[in-house]
Amino acid sequence: MALRLSSDCQKVTKRLPRPSKSGGMLESLIYMARNAVGRVNEMSEDIDWDSLTFSLTPTDTMYLTETSADDPWMPGSLRPYGPIPMSPAAGVINYGQGLFEGMKAFRTSKGRVVFFRPEENARRMQRGADRLKMPPVPESVFIDAVEQCVQANLKWLPPTGKGAMYVRPLLMGSGPILGVAPAPSYTFLVYVTPVGPYFKGGVNAIDLLISEEHHRAAPGGSGGVKAIGNYAPGMMPSKKAKAAGYAEVIYLDAETHSYVEEVGAANFFCVKDGVLYTPELTGTILPGITRNSVIELARHHGIKVVETKVEATFAMGADEAFCCGTAAVISPIGSITKGDVKATYGDGTPGPVTQKLYTQLVGIQNEEQEDIFGWLHEVPV
Numbered sequence: 149m150a151l152r153l154s155s156d157c158q159k160v161t162k163r164l165p166r167p168s169k170s171g172g173m174l175e176s177l178i179y180m181a182r183n184a185v186g187r188v189n190e191m192s193e194d195i196d197w198d199s200l201t202f203s204l205t206p207t208d209t210m211y212l213t214e215t216s217a218d219d220p221w222m223p224g225s226l227r228p229y230g231p232i233p234m235s236p237a238a239g240v241i242n243y244g245q246g247l248f249e250g251m252k253a254f255r256t257s258k259g260r261v262v263f264f265r266p267e268e269n270a271r272r273m274q275r276g277a278d279r280l281k282m283p284p285v286p287e288s289v290f291i292d293a294v295e296q297c298v299q300a301n302l303k304w305l306p307p308t309g310k311g312a313m314y315v316r317p318l319l320m321g322s323g324p325i326l327g328v329a330p331a332p333s334y335t336f337l338v339y340v341t342p343v344g345p346y347f348k349g350g351v352n353a354i355d356l357l358i359s360e361e362h363h364r365a366a367p368g369g370s371g372g373v374k375a376i377g378n379y380a381p382g383m384m385p386s387k388k389a390k391a392a393g394y395a396e397v398i399y400l401d402a403e404t405h406s407y408v409e410e411v412g413a414a415n416f417f418c419v420k421d422g423v424l425y426t427p428e429l430t431g432t433i434l435p436g437i438t439r440n441s442v443i444e445l446a447r448h449h450g451i452k453v454v455e456t457k458v459e460a461t462f463a464m465g466a467d468e469a470f471c472c473g474t475a476a477v478i479s480p481i482g483s484i485t486k487g488d489v490k491a492t493y494g495d496g497t498p499g500p501v502t503q504k505l506y507t508q509l510v511g512i513q514n515e516e517q518e519d520i521f522g523w524l525h526e527v528p529v
């Protein structure tokens with residue numbers, strides 16, 4: 149693979165010896181310590197950083213801790229990335245008792261390694277745990293876990309501006325249970341992978357299809373948390389839309405079939421006459437951390453933001469539209485199709501409001517803009 153590393157201070161680490169599969173505590177501690185100090189410039193030579201996509205590159209190390217339903221969570225340990233043993237009767241496999249999170253670590257222009265608002269991911273996972281009757285992972289355990297995972301896999305963290313390290317925390321009912329009830333024990337696991345743009349074609353405007361047949365979430369359901377079970381039902385509609393040339397589907401609300409809810413796994417925004425509109429959080433929409441950041445950024449820059457029910461017809465008559473999320477960042481929308489009607493936005497490049505918000509958000513994440521909201525969380529390396 150082509151080697152395109154820009155900085156002369158980048159070096160490649162030798163693969164550190166891993167702890168054995170049985171993984172004694174002392175072995176894990178030594179492994180953790182050796183993986184965690186003074187290595188800010190490490191970068192793998194095996195990756196073409198310019199060709200990153202949003203796909204899985206297995207890394208070296210993951211984090212895992214377990215607890216029973218009644219015990220407190222204890223800090224876990226690092227171990228080699230790989231399969232985990234699980235009972236065939238595990239609650240997560242049988243009844244979908246599981247949550248995931250998605251967050252990113254960045255290598256910034258100031259040479260630091262940072263997370264973007266990781267406390268918000270920890271809190272969202274706690275709300276989800278409550279909804280799925282799982283023991284919530286304390287914020288301190290969550291933050292320690294994601295930090296350790298990034299530290300241990302530093303060489304997989306892309307150079308500034310070339311992508312990010314996607315961090316995937318998972319909380320699941322891993323103990324065996326036959327009746328439909330909470331599992332007797334739980335696993336909290338974190339793995340990481342370097343990623344590039346979520347949508348094919350990078351930052352080019354995407355074409356979306358409104359799903360007239362399927363919904364993502366219903367009132368009273370689990371749409372407002374990151375339950376793993378929310379995602380499989382979207383795969384068929386999404387695949388169909390992709391086969392027809394669209395990047396993703398837009399889901400409407402399940403009650404009236406008229407209001408925009410989400411774009412696959414991203415939140416929706418549109419701009420009309422200089423005002424930014426986004427679907428209000430009704431319980432069926434995931435409260436995106438990027439969504440919240442976009443709202444705060446827009447208000448800070450004097451853009452009026454309205455959180456309301458956004459009719460599909462209104463969205464299709466807007467001046468600009470975009471979707472946003474940890475994976476999607478801010479992705480401009482070039483067109484929305486509903487049945488026979490196709491609405492297009494601009495000339496395929498981001499409109500001025502979309503561009504401004506993108507520049508501000510990515511600028512903060514890369515430390516090219518001042519972090520006026522205190523959103524960055526430094527990972528010691």
Ligand code: PLP
Nearest residue numbers: 413414415434436437438473474
């Ligand atoms: N909506 C759904 C359904 C998602 O899965 C995601 C991704 O996490 C988002 C929105 C965006 O949320 P965030 O900005 O916190 O990544």
Ligand code: COI
Nearest residue numbers: 250251413473474475476
């Ligand atoms: C994220 O943006 O973190 C998501 O969860 C999207 C995803 C399902 C890949």
